Amino acid sequence: MTFLNYLINGISLGSVYAIIALGYTMVYGIAKMLNFAHGDVIMVGAYISFIITSKMGLPAIVSVLAAVVVCTLLGIFIERLAYKPLRNATSLAVLITAIGVSYFLQNSALLIWGSDPKSFNSIVDFDSIKLFDGQLVITAEAIVTVCACIIIMIALTIFTGHTKMGKAMRAVSEDKGAAQLMGINVNSTISMTFAIGSALAAIAGVLLCSAYPTLLPTTGSMPGIKAFTAAVFGGIGSIPGAMIGGILLGVIEVFASAYISDKLSNAIVFGVLIIVLLVKPTGLLGRKINEKV
Amino acid sequence: MKKWKALSPQTRSDFITYGIVIAAFIVLRLLSAFGMLSNSLTGLLVPLCAYIIMAVSLNLTVGVLGELSLGHAGFMSVGAFSGVIACAGMESFIPNPIIRLLIAVVIGGVLAGITGFLIGIPVLRLRGDYLAIVTLAFGEIIKNIINCLYIGIDGAGLHISLVSSAELGLNSGRVVINGPVGAVGVQKISTFTFSFVLVMITLIVVLNIMRSRTGRAIMAVRDNRIAAESVGISITKYKMIAFITSAVLAGAAGVLFAMNYTSLSSSKFDFNQSILILVFVVLGGLGNIRGSIIATVILYLLPEILRPIQDYRMLIYSIVLIIVMLTTNSEKAKLYIGKIKARLTKKNAKGGEQGE
Numbered sequence: 295m296t297f298l299n300y301l302i303n304g305i306s307l308g309s310v311y312a313i314i315a316l317g318y319t320m321v322y323g324i325a326k327m328l329n330f331a332h333g334d335v336i337m338v339g340a341y342i343s344f345i346i347t348s349k350m351g352l353p354a355i356v357s358v359l360a361a362v363v364v365c366t367l368l369g370i371f372i373e374r375l376a377y378k379p380l381r382n383a384t385s386l387a388v389l390i391t392a393i394g395v396s397y398f399l400q401n402s403a404l405l406i407w408g409s410d411p412k413s414f415n416s417i418v419d420f421d422s423i424k425l426f427d428g429q430l431v432i433t434a435e436a437i438v439t440v441c442a443c444i445i446i447m448i449a450l451t452i453f454t455g456h457t458k459m460g461k462a463m464r465a466v467s468e469d470k471g472a473a474q475l476m477g478i479n480v481n482s483t484i485s486m487t488f489a490i491g492s493a494l495a496a497i498a499g500v501l502l503c504s505a506y507p508t509l510l511p512t513t514g515s516m517p518g519i520k521a522f523t524a525a526v527f528g529g530i531g532s533i534p535g536a537m538i539g540g541i542l543l544g545v546i547e548v549f550a551s552a553y554i555s556d557k558l559s560n561a562i563v564f565g566v567l568i569i570v571l572l573v574k575p576t577g578l579l580g581r582k583i584n585e586k587v
Numbered sequence: 588m589k590k591w592k593a594l595s596p597q598t599r600s601d602f603i604t605y606g607i608v609i610a611a612f613i614v615l616r617l618l619s620a621f622g623m624l625s626n627s628l629t630g631l632l633v634p635l636c637a638y639i640i641m642a643v644s645l646n647l648t649v650g651v652l653g654e655l656s657l658g659h660a661g662f663m664s665v666g667a668f669s670g671v672i673a674c675a676g677m678e679s680f681i682p683n684p685i686i687r688l689l690i691a692v693v694i695g696g697v698l699a700g701i702t703g704f705l706i707g708i709p710v711l712r713l714r715g716d717y718l719a720i721v722t723l724a725f726g727e728i729i730k731n732i733i734n735c736l737y738i739g740i741d742g743a744g745l746h747i748s749l750v751s752s753a754e755l756g757l758n759s760g761r762v763v764i765n766g767p768v769g770a771v772g773v774q775k776i777s778t779f780t781f782s783f784v785l786v787m788i789t790l791i792v793v794l795n796i797m798r799s800r801t802g803r804a805i806m807a808v809r810d811n812r813i814a815a816e817s818v819g820i821s822i823t824k825y826k827m828i829a830f831i832t833s834a835v836l837a838g839a840a841g842v843l844f845a846m847n848y849t850s851l852s853s854s855k856f857d858f859n860q861s862i863l864i865l866v867f868v869v870l871g872g873l874g875n876i877r878g879s880i881i882a883t884v885i886l887y888l889l890p891e892i893l894r895p896i897q898d899y900r901m902l903i904y905s906i907v908l909i910i911v912m913l914t915t916n917s918e919k920a921k922l923y924i925g926k927i928k929a930r931l932t933k934k935n936a937k938g939g940e941q942g943e
Contacts, residue, residue, distance in 0.1 A: 328716060330862075376909055379917035386655065387916040390869045393862055394912060397905035405898060519723070519858060526720045555749075561731035564724035571721055572709050 295429045300552045301545065306436035308544020309443035313498040314521030315536035316450065317491030323467040323531035324487045327385060330392040331372060332495055333518015334399035339365045339496030340503040340513060341407055344414055354417035361496040369492025370485050403511040411510050414503035435505045442497060447537055454533065463487060523567050529580025538578060601794045604877045608790065612783045635887050636782030637844035640789045642867040642879040644836035647793055650874035652829040653809030655719040657861050658726025659837055664856035665702045666695035666838025667845035668733055671770040675740050675763045684776035692842045699838020700831050707830045711823060726861055733853035738764040769852035770845060777846040785843060789836050794876060796832060805829050870911060
């Protein structure tokens with residue numbers, strides 16, 4: 295029974311990673327850049343939600359919507375201001391700029407909200423489900439997180455497969471030049487990708503802080519790195535890959551800390567990543583890139 | 588003067604780099620002799636030298652070899668903690684701190700080099716962003732393991748435990764590395780002069796590799812892997828040479844860094860530390876050693892200069908970073924700067940492009 299409890303915890307944590315990883319992987323697929331500021335967008339989303347529920351006393355759903363709106367705008371704003379001028383620059387230059395943006399967001403948060411940890415009130419207000427005389431506890435947060443993750447996954451699959459914008463996104467990630475020749479507005483497609491990625495980050499931030507309620511300006515960075523790892527694990531650029539990678543990573547992390555060592559769980563997670571990449575150098579679902587001479 | 592002109596431009600450039608570093612050292616020594624250096628600045632000199640070595644060695648991996656490494660702080664960490672242990676072990680029979688530091692630097696460098704070799708075997712098979720994420724992963728693993736490490740020392744030798752300091756079973760001696768607290772009771776034996784010598788050694792090693800046959804082979808691998816392979820350059824061998832050299836130097840820098848503080852936690856060498864050094868390298872210019880040094884000095888001292896406006900300094904730092912990246916890399920900014928340059932001098936008509 296404890297095994298099942300750990301499994302549920304792992305899937306719940308993994309779902310949060312998966313939602314963050316989706317943002318990473320979509321941006322990578324389309325802009326070919328590692329957006330290190332993504333983790334800090336999560337933190338901004340969580341703070342917005344915190345302000346609205348705890349300070350203003352408005353209902354949770356309003357706070358989630360507000361967080362999504364603010365983060366979407368923030369994502370578009372960051373893309374326009376910092377990444378768009380570097381469209382044709384080397385990937386390292388874009389990476390360092392992303393790191394600059396990440397520092398900027400963290401330090402702005404530090405100035406605005408202070409360095410003292412805030413205790414986040416969970417946005418879910420129904421009780422945990424207890425099965426088998428209370429031996430198996432499924433927390434309300436876990437249910438909401440997993441449901442949110444499944445809904446997002448289905449919505450994204452429909453969006454990328456069947457809508458005009460989604461098809462445009464796939465086209466741009468395949469071949470930017472050819473997409474432009476076909477009349478696709480590459481710039482607005484990239485902006486749209488950042489908007490979706492940031493909106494997902496906001497949701498992830500709220501869910502993450504509902505389960506782990508300490509909120510700091512650096513809250514987003516470690517989940518950000520983990521989610522990035524998850525995206526690579528599943529094959530970066532692939533949407534189902536991010537999903538599988540995220541959930542596997544969460545499950546491995548919870549099992550490692552439960553059965554092997556609490557303190558070494560991060561080392562084990564990264565160790566598994568390395569082994570996977572050695573066996574499959576482009577991740578679980580990544581496409582093999584053939585090199586042309 | 589004639590001799591100077593006869594040297595190749597590269598050699599001349601290298602000697603200018605050495606000259607700048609030596610001149611800076613002499614000036615700082617004179618300033619401190621006349622008591623014109625503030626205490627806080629004096630305290631920054633050794634870490635600054637350690638960061639310079641880190642930046643120069645990372646430039647060998649990122650700039651010269653062309654592989655993005657996000658775990659350079661991991662090697663620094665290996666060097667730092669093995670150096671601390673080595674120093675603690677030698678305290679009883681080597682009284683001279685400089686000799687002890689020297690041996691510790693060698694041990695730290697060698698251990699970091701071995702780590703680099705072990706990591707290099709799997710890592711160098713991967714490419715691009717996948718390689719970057721694996722170096723990141725190794726950096727985190729190293730941090731995590733040292734975080735759980737308890738090492739004590741007494742008459743019987745080293746005691747190692749992964750559980751707690753009580754498990755060490757020490758009778759008399761002392762705990763050297765205390766899990767999450769990190770290294771404790773370190774003797775501060777790093778000196779500025781020693782750091783300067785180490786910086787010079789690093790420069791000589793890296794610049795000589797770059798100007799040698801090995802260096803040209805490494806750069807050939809960077810510029811076109813397939814072409815390099817087809818003319819008979821062993822890719823793995825040269826990648827390994829660059830990677831291990833870089834790791835050894837980072838390990839040495841780690842020892843230098845650790846021996847400047849009385850206590851040191853392994854969380855100091857995290858992902859952010861690796862990124863900090865990467866920022867020095869990229870802003871200084873990939874493959875440009877002198878640039879790395881200058882960027883390190885400016886960027887390391889910038890937050891210190893901004894100390895009066897404490898709360899805003901990291902914010903300003905991040906804004907400066909973004910603006911510098913945008914002005915040096917955006918096409919519009921490049922065009923604009925190019926126009927200004929062309930107006931100022933006719934010479935620059937060739938353009939400052941050096942390729943990727």
